[in-house]
Amino acid sequence: MSAELANLLGGILILADLAIRIAALIIIPRDRKPTAAMAWLLAIFLIPFVGIILFLVIGNVKLPKKRMARQKEINAIIEQRAEGVDLDTDPEAWPSWFRTISEQNRRLGALPATGGNRAELIGDYQASIDRMAADLDLAERFVHVEFFIVAFDDTTRGFFAAMERAVQRGVTVRLLMDHIASAKVPIHKETVAELDRIGVIWRYLLPVQPFKGHYQRPDLRNHRKLVVVDGRVAYTGSQNLIDRSYDSPKNLKRGLKWQELVTRITGSAVTAINAVFLSDWYAETDENLLATEHVAAADVPDDPSPDALVCQVVPSGPAYELENNLRLFLGLVNAAQEQVIITSPYFVPDEAMMYAITSARLRGLEVQLFVSEIGDQGSVWHAQRSYYGALLRAGVRIFLYPGPYILHAKHLSIDDDVAVIGSSNMDIRSFNLNFEISLLVRGRSFVADMREVEAEYRALGRELTLEEWEREPATATFLDGVARLTSALQ
Known part of the structure; x- marks a missing residue:
């Protein structure tokens, strides 16, 4: 290569590098959080x-315009159907802060808070799947199943058999599963073959199939978990439809097992959970079932007892303009008067969430955080650890759930009568990149049951102290800091 050509190429590279930097300064900060913008820059x-190249592939947190427009269309339909519905409760009797949070949730996600509900917590992994299967055996009209990960294995075999029996009775069984998350499971081909064999109507969520015309940012995923039977009973929570090892050779080698929490719901809230499924089905298939498979809240048997729960379903994700789940969590933590208890397997909060949590301590509240002592995702685990020092210094009590279990449950409770359970982690990914479903519950009996679950976590785990944390080696905390920085790339 001649010197002149080398100089020319070098000059072109310098100019290209300069152009990239200037363009980045103009484009990246636009409509982006300062922390995310700084990380990208x-x-x-x-x-x-x-x-x-990374920015071009994963720098856009929103879905295509068609998908965004579809969500607005769905919300308009839901709002129209919700108008005038008897909510079986008196909002004027709610605390003003709860009334305003429920109004915020309705404006963001279109679904109202309704009374007359009952909800049961299930923390046994196999038992939760078996309970779902038992309800499937009572189905008469339809079964709607939606999970981040679906796999046909020994743990889920009974659930698949219940779906098959339902199909044989003439029940329509529809199933949605996240494309990327489910397809990477080693037994995915066997799972798809079984679904086809038993006659389940299934589709991928957010498929990444560019040659078939399906493409969006590949790490925008649908992380929801829900089951609806005939519009009369529903399940949601943290658990996927897969063995608790996730059928992963790496997890089996380490002996890892997932610990989950699921809730079984009856009452008008089932209608809202079904609406979330129907909206996802419409988005992925162009088939609008809201006219045929929507069961009105007024037609769902309610619980007239004094212990009946007020529930509100809050969907969130990149098809919404705002971070519905983050705003829900912030509202609850800021409204708490006595205590805040958070359980999250992946705790990587944004700045606003950290301020809310530490401010709760400054107000004198008891604040506790339950996380796993070990991690299944190295970068997320290190990013999570990077917050421990600030939390401990603020007086937050951190409890570590022992290995080989991964505490995958996701719930938040405040004071004695309000809680949230669902699929959403307390992390930036769940706030911005994942479709999630959260169930807001007001009722002392439900929170009392959650307190029993939290007490079990506390008894099995151990408390991390500030003195212990300050003995962490610098090499470990260095990795924590790097992981925290990269977690803002969104």
Whole structure:
């Protein structure tokens, strides 16, 4: 290569590098949180060509315009159907803060808070799947199943058999599963073959199939977990439809087992959970079932007892303009008067969430955080650890659930009568990149049951103290800091 050509190529590379940096300064901060913008700018300035490729692939947190428009259409339909519905409760009797949070949730997710519900917590992994299967055996019209991960294995075999029996009775069984998460399970081909064999109507959620015309940012995923039977009973929570080892050779080698929490719901809230499924089905198939498979809240048997629960379903995800789940969590933590207890397997909060949690301590509240002592995802686990020091110094009590279990349950409770359970982690990914479902519950009996679950976590685990944390080696905390920085790339 001649010197002139080498100089020309070098000049072109310098100009290209400069152009990338200038363009990044103009484009990246636009409509992006400062922490995320700074992380992207740092990546591009340190490794400009690699950084810009990453940004082009995963830098857009929103879905295509057609999918965004579809969500608005669905919300309008839901709002229209919810107008004038007897909510079986008196909002004027609620505390003002709860009334305003429920109004915020309705404006963001279109679904109202309704009374007359009952909810049961199930913490046994196999028992929760078996209870779902038992309810499937009572189905007469339809079964709607939606999970982040679906696999046909020894743990889920009974659930698949119940779906088969339902199909044989003439019940329509529809199933949605996240494409990327389910397809990477080693037995995915066997799972799909079994679904086809038994006659389940199934589709992928957010498929990444560019040659079939299906593409969006590949790490925008549908993380929801729910089951609805005939519009009369529903399940939601943290658990996927798979063995508690996730059928992963790596997890089996380490002996890892997932610990979950699921809730079984009856009452008008089932209608809202079904609406979430129907909206996802419409988005993925262009088949609008809201006219045929929507069961009105007024037609669902309610619980007239004084212990009946007020429930509100809060969907969230990149098809919404705002972070519905983050706003729900912030509202609850800021409204708490006595205590805040958070359980999250992946705790990587944004700045607002950290301020809310530490401010709760400054107000004198008891604040506890339950997380796993070991991690299944190295970068997330290190990013989570990077917050421990600030939390401990603020007086937050951190309890570590022991290995080989991964505490995968996701719930938040405040004071003695309000809680949230669902699929949403307390992390930036769940706030921005994942479709999630959260169930807001007001009722002392439900929170008392959750307190029993939290007490079990506390008894099995151990408390991390500030003195112990300050003895952590610098090498470990260095990795924590790096992981925290990269977690803001969204």
